[in-house]
Amino acid sequence: MLTVKxxxxxxxxxARFVYRLCAIGTMEHFRLGSTIRISSEQLEQxxxxxxxxxxxxxxxxxxxxxxxxxxxxxxxxxx
Numbered sequence: 303m304l305t306v307k308x309x310x311x312x313x314x315x316x317a318r319f320v321y322r323l324c325a326i327g328t329m330e331h332f333r334l335g336s337t338i339r340i341s342s343e344q345l346e347q348x349x350x351x352x353x354x355x356x357x358x359x360x361x362x363x364x365x366x367x368x369x370x371x372x373x374x375x376x377x378x379x380x381x
Contacts (some may be wrong), residue, residue, distance in 0.1 A: 329348045330344045
């Protein structure tokens, strides 16, 4: 059984990302009290499913960029 940090090292991602995968149900895991454990088989299963998903998904559309924020000067304000 692997800890979240160990699984993250094997995947080459952050521990926060692994926690997020577990929270949304993408990665199967065991919860022992407040700790999360991931078996080697579950990690391999996730890798296979992630590989299959990326090969079937079309390329993403580029996201629209938001315009830069503009600052307003307030009248009557003293510095």
